């Protein structure tokens with residue numbers, strides 16, 4: 122699905138990730154851990170081709186896509202949903218329109234998908250907050266909205282960058298539940314996190330592997346995690 126083959130990435134001459142060979146298999150659930158600045162966000166950006174590997178190769182759905190292939194990248198972005206670390210909402214639009222934005226961007230009239238949107242809002246428990254602007258939502262509501270926006274185009278892969286970073290434990294569990302449910306629907310899930318309790322909670326519910334970034338390499342973490 123997403124395959125790294127001896128892939129690496131450098132910002133200029135600052136090497137961040139190197140010699141990565143691994144696969145995010147269809148339907149798999151994984152966490153990505155590592156100290157702050159280790160390269161977790163960079164790894165996620167390689168997964169949705171916001172960055173291109175500077176060495177080796179990353180294949181998305183069986184093919185290596187060059188940065189110049191705009192149509193292929195747009196197609197890839199429909200298949201890979203992203204929950205960004207800071208949510209990245211447009212604050213002047215109500216949350217329902219923010220969630221529907223990927224439809225608009227892809228030339229789909231949200232009114233054609235009204236039923237889907239309603240079901241999605243219900244799934245993330247935001248039906249009562251549809252008209253609220255993002256700054257008026259709680260942290261948990263924002264994260265649930267970010268998950269809804271990431272999945273509105275029914276992607277095959279969900280990438281989440283610290284989706285529970287600022288949440289209390291109950292709210293973190295609710296966001297985790299959404300991601301576990303998506304995995305049970307067959308989606309590939311990758312969560313970058315510092316939260317070891319979240320990993321333990323997930324492991325009790327799904328078969329999750331943990332990838333750790335250390336000295337620029339991504340390795341499978343031991344069973345202690």
Ligand SMILES: Nc1ncnc2c1ncn2[C@@H]1O[C@H](COP(=O)(O)OP(=O)(O)OP(=O)(O)O)[C@@H](O)[C@H]1O
Nearest residue numbers: 132135137155156157158159160161162163164206
């Ligand atoms: N646009 C950029 N240009 C140059 N260096 C960058 C850029 N973005 C990130 N870096 C550097 O790359 C390294 C990895 O950053 P990244 O954001 O991927 O780490 P992270 O593991 O996600 O960190 P955190 O857990 O703090 O979010 C850091 O040293 C960071 O300063």
